[in-house]
Amino acid sequence: RKEVEQDPGPFNVPEGATVAFNCTYSNSASQSFFWYRQDCRKEPKLLMSVYSSGNEDGRFTAQLNRASQYISLLIRDSKLSDSATYLCVVPLAPNAGNMLTFGGGTRLMVKP
């Protein structure tokens, strides 16, 4: 089993739609989680960290389910500019701190 797994998509949604991605991870001891966004042929950029209690940043909500070992990203009121690949990121090992492993990414395409 891969350490971090994501549905590669693509998810094709109309503007204004709500879309959710899940990501499963294998290391139950992982403590910190992140969602990164990557535009075509660009470097990944941090979208948001994922906290135990869940967190929200504008139209974006991240949730953590430790029992089932998955994290989710919810995007409300999708914009054309949300089209990108979303990468789930988990530490490589317990207490690994900065050593992060990336999922393969989920591609989102928002259509007019």
Place this chain on the structure above:
Amino acid sequence: NAGVTQTPKFQVLKTGQSMTLQCAQDMNHEYMSWYRQDPGMGLRLIHYSVGAGITDQGEVPNGYNVSRSTTEDFPLRLLSAAPSQTSVYFCASSPPGGGPLHFGNGTRLTVT
């Protein structure tokens, strides 16, 4: 503030040639790392460093060498390039204790 700077942006090598991908950061980050990104594979960790003079292997270290003589610089060396090393390479840094990675713009390497 330049952040993480990678050079070159593009490179074409013949099989067996050697080269060094440069990475420099001006944020005084202790942690630096190199990833490669291949279609459908996500980002995979090649080598990382938790501080000057300290390096370690990631998931896919074979064929690559690194050194960390200063906090700012973390070059990646290909001693004898192979077509399997055709990829996009990203350098990243982050402060100690975990936290988001700051990526460079990437180097697109083709080995023929």
